[in-house]
Amino acid sequence: MAATMFHQAIGTLEPRGHIGNSALHQECGSIPMRLMARSLKFGTGPLKREHYGSRKRSCGSIQSSSSSSYQTSECNPLNGNTSKKPSEAALILIRHGESLWNEKNLFTGCVDVPLTKKGVEEAIEAGKRISNIPIDMIYTSSLIRAQMTAMLAMTQHRRKKVPIVMHDENEQAKAWSQIFSEETKKQCIPVVTAWQLNERMYGELQGLNKQETADKYGKEQVHEWRRSYDIPPPNGESLEMCAERAVAYFTQQIEPQLRAGKNVMIAAHGNSLRSIIMYLDKLTSQEVISLELSTGIPMLYIAKEEKYIRRGSPAAPTEAGVYAYTKNLAKYRQKLDEMLH
Numbered sequence: 132m133a134a135t136m137f138h139q140a141i142g143t144l145e146p147r148g149h150i151g152n153s154a155l156h157q158e159c160g161s162i163p164m165r166l167m168a169r170s171l172k173f174g175t176g177p178l179k180r181e182h183y184g185s186r187k188r189s190c191g192s193i194q195s196s197s198s199s200s201y202q203t204s205e206c207n208p209l210n211g212n213t214s215k216k217p218s219e220a221a222l223i224l225i226r227h228g229e230s231l232w233n234e235k236n237l238f239t240g241c242v243d244v245p246l247t248k249k250g251v252e253e254a255i256e257a258g259k260r261i262s263n264i265p266i267d268m269i270y271t272s273s274l275i276r277a278q279m280t281a282m283l284a285m286t287q288h289r290r291k292k293v294p295i296v297m298h299d300e301n302e303q304a305k306a307w308s309q310i311f312s313e314e315t316k317k318q319c320i321p322v323v324t325a326w327q328l329n330e331r332m333y334g335e336l337q338g339l340n341k342q343e344t345a346d347k348y349g350k351e352q353v354h355e356w357r358r359s360y361d362i363p364p365p366n367g368e369s370l371e372m373c374a375e376r377a378v379a380y381f382t383q384q385i386e387p388q389l390r391a392g393k394n395v396m397i398a399a400h401g402n403s404l405r406s407i408i409m410y411l412d413k414l415t416s417q418e419v420i421s422l423e424l425s426t427g428i429p430m431l432y433i434a435k436e437e438k439y440i441r442r443g444s445p446a447a448p449t450e451a452g453v454y455a456y457t458k459n460l461a462k463y464r465q466k467l468d469e470m471l472h
C-alpha cells in the first residue's frame with residue numbers, strides 16, 4: 132500500500148495523499164549458490180514457474196490475489212522503452228547479515244536484534260554483488276537487521292539512487308515525509324517495511340541458546356521445531372504459519388510491482404524468505420525442509436513472461452556470468468558504465 136502511495140506521489144505530487152554460506156546453495160556455473168538439499172529441483176538451468184497471476188498453490192491456503200495481466204512499465208530501467216513486449220523484472224532476495232544473536236547462537240525470531248560487524252560487512256559485500264542490478268523498489272521486514280542490510284547493500288549500488296523509508300503509519304507521518312521535488316523523487320528508491328516479512332515468531336524459544344535447547348530437548352525435537360513445515364515451536368509460528376503472512380504479502384503487494392516491470396529487492400529473514408522461495412520455486416513441504424539460507428547472500432530471480440526464473444547468486448560485480456543472464460541486465464550495466472564514465 133505504501134509503495135502505491137509513493138508512486139502516486141511521484142507521479143502527481145498530491146498535497147495530502149502521498150505517499151550462503153550455509154545456503155540455499157546452488158552451483159550455477161561459476162555462481163556460488165550451493166544447495167544443501169539433495170534432490171531438490173534446483174538444476175543449473177532456469178526453473179520455470181506457471182502463470183503467477185492466477186495460480187493456486189499447495190502452501191496452506193495461500194493463493195495469488197491478482198489476476199491482472201503483465202504490463203510493461205515505462206519506469207523499468209530494464210526495459211528502457213515502451214515496447215509492447217512482455218516486461219521482465221529483477222527480483223533480488225537477501226537474508227540479513229549476521230546478527231548479534233546469530234553470533235551468540237540464540238533463537239531470535241521476532242526479537243529486534245542489530246547486525247554484528249561481520250553482518251555489516253556481509254551486507255556491504257552483498258551490495259557489491261548486486262551493484263549493477265536495477266532496483267526500483269525495496270521491501271524489508273520491520274526488523275532492524277533486515278533494514279540495516281538493505282541500506283548497507285544500497286551504499287554499494289552504482290546507480291546511487293537514495294533509498295527512502297516510507298512512513299505511512301499515520302496521516303501525519305505521510306504528510307511530514309513528503310518530498311517536494313520531482314527531480315529528487317526520480318533519484319529515490321522507496322523502501323517499504325512490512326511486519327509480514329519478519330522472521331517467523333519463534334515462541335518460547337526466542338532468546339534460548341540453540342545448542343543448549345538441543346541438549347535439553349534432543350536434537351531431533353529441535354530440528355523439527357526449526358525445519359519442519361507445519362510443526363510450530365512452543366507458542367510460536369511454524370513455517371506454514373509464517374508462509375501464510377509472508378507469501379500473502381508477496382502475492383498481494385510485491386508481485387503486482389514485478390508484473391508492472393519494477394525491479395524489486397527484498398531484505399528479510401531465513402524463514403520468511405524460505406517460505407517465499409517455496410512459492411517461487413514451487414517446492415513441496417518436504418523439499419523446503421532442506422532449504423537453508425546463508426546470511427548476506429543475494430539471490431536473483433527474473434520475473435519474465437509470468438514465470439520466475441532462478442538465476443543464482445551474483446558472485447561479484449564483475450562476474451561475467453551474472454550479466455549473461457538476460458540482455459536487459461547487460462544493457463542496464465552498460466548504461467551505468469556510460470553514465471559513470
Ligand SMILES: O=C(O)[C@H](O)COP(=O)(O)O
Binds near residue numbers: 239241357402
Ligand atoms: O530466528 C532465528 O533464530 C534465525 O534467524 C533463524 O533461525 P533458524 O535457522 O533456527 O530458523
